[in-house]
Amino acid sequence: MGTHSLDLTFAALADPTRRAILSMLLEDDMAVTDVAEPFDMSLAAISKHLGILAAAGLIAQEKRGRVKWCKLEPDALRAASVWMQSFGQFEAVNLDAFEAFLAHELAADPDAD
Amino acid sequence: MGTHSLDLTFAALADPTRRAILSMLLEDDMAVTDVAEPFDMSLAAISKHLGILAAAGLIAQEKRGRVKWCKLEPDALRAASVWMQSFGQFEAVNLDAFEAFLAHELAADPDAD
DNA sequence: ATAATCGTCAACCATTTGGTTGAATATGCG
DNA sequence: CGCATATTCAACCAAATGGTTGACGATTAT
Numbered sequence: 001m002g003t004h005s006l007d008l009t010f011a012a013l014a015d016p017t018r019r020a021i022l023s024m025l026l027e028d029d030m031a032v033t034d035v036a037e038p039f040d041m042s043l044a045a046i047s048k049h050l051g052i053l054a055a056a057g058l059i060a061q062e063k064r065g066r067v068k069w070c071k072l073e074p075d076a077l078r079a080a081s082v083w084m085q086s087f088g089q090f091e092a093v094n095l096d097a098f099e100a101f102l103a104h105e106l107a108a109d110p111d112a113d
Numbered sequence: 114m115g116t117h118s119l120d121l122t123f124a125a126l127a128d129p130t131r132r133a134i135l136s137m138l139l140e141d142d143m144a145v146t147d148v149a150e151p152f153d154m155s156l157a158a159i160s161k162h163l164g165i166l167a168a169a170g171l172i173a174q175e176k177r178g179r180v181k182w183c184k185l186e187p188d189a190l191r192a193a194s195v196w197m198q199s200f201g202q203f204e205a206v207n208l209d210a211f212e213a214f215l216a217h218e219l220a221a222d223p224d225a226d
Numbered sequence: 227a228t229a230a231t232c233g234t235c236a237a238c239c240a241t242t243t244g245g246t247t248g249a250a251t252a253t254g255c256g
Numbered sequence: 257c258g259c260a261t262a263t264t265c266a267a268c269c270a271a272a273t274g275g276t277t278g279a280c281g282a283t284t285a286t
Contacts (some may be wrong), residue, residue, distance in 0.1 A: 003129045010127035015244085016116045019196075033262060045245055047264060052243095066253035066262050081197050083132075084190050128274085145233060158275055160234060165273095179232045179283040 005057065009080045012056035017041070018049050022072065025059060029071040118170065122193045125169035130154070131162050135185065138172060142184040 012018055021035055036046035053059045057076035062069050125131055134148055149159035166172045170189035175182050
């Protein structure tokens with residue numbers, strides 16, 4: 001998982017409008033115009049935000065007819081999540097061992113934290 | 114856990130220099146000058162990066178004598194992780210437990226990486 | 227006391243970011 | 257065809273970002 005894609009992912013997540021868009025897309029796939037509707041902002045601005053989310057791999061966009069549908073694409077979020085879990089030391093650790101450790105932790109004390 | 118602090122957290126994480134600093138601090142607390150040493154960048158620039166990390170709550174800085182020590186402060190990362198969990202697709206992670214695990218990994222296999 | 231070290235501050239610069247507007251490009255509808 | 261709808265493009269703008277350098281205050285060492 002490259003440094004560059006983490007740059008894009010975190011930068012994309014740093015904007016509240018974009019996080020709100022992701023939350024909206026969690027409920028359903030949406031057309032660009034419908035994504036833009038609740039925001040006090042031009043359609044072009046929302047289109048740019050969607051482009052940034054797509055470039056980061058956080059959403060996918062598919063054009064059907066004249067409508068461009070936007071859907072959540074969780075892989076990039078997952079990658080960022082993994083980085084946060086490992087603090088960038090991901091390559092230094094044995095992931096299988098970590099997953100086993102994590103499973104054990106959660107099973108042993110699911111209410112921890 | 115407001116929107117503003119998530120802005121700061123993700124924006125801070127979006128820079129590879131700052132993520133590298135966090136990784137360094139995972140191993141040990143460090144003085145500002147020592148944080149700066151491996152980077153091809155002025156001390157002032159690193160000082161700014163550390164200020165951004167501190168403003169985001171990702172690190173804490175404590176001045177002892179003329180040396181300012183930097184230590185990891187995992188709460189903000191935890192908040193960002195919680196936000197990601199709101200997407201429902203990410204396992205909850207006990208960060209403290211992970212740090213213990215990682216310390217053990219590094220102690221057992223210091224040449225990894 | 228003088229000098230070296232630690233770190234920040236202030237001013238500056240180039241680039242990026244987040245927004246605007248108006249024109250342009252598809253696509254669908256009557 | 258002719259018009260409305262969906263979306264992007266291009267040019268522009270203000271503000272933020274990431275870096276530099278040199279001066280500075282505070283602390284420690286000789």
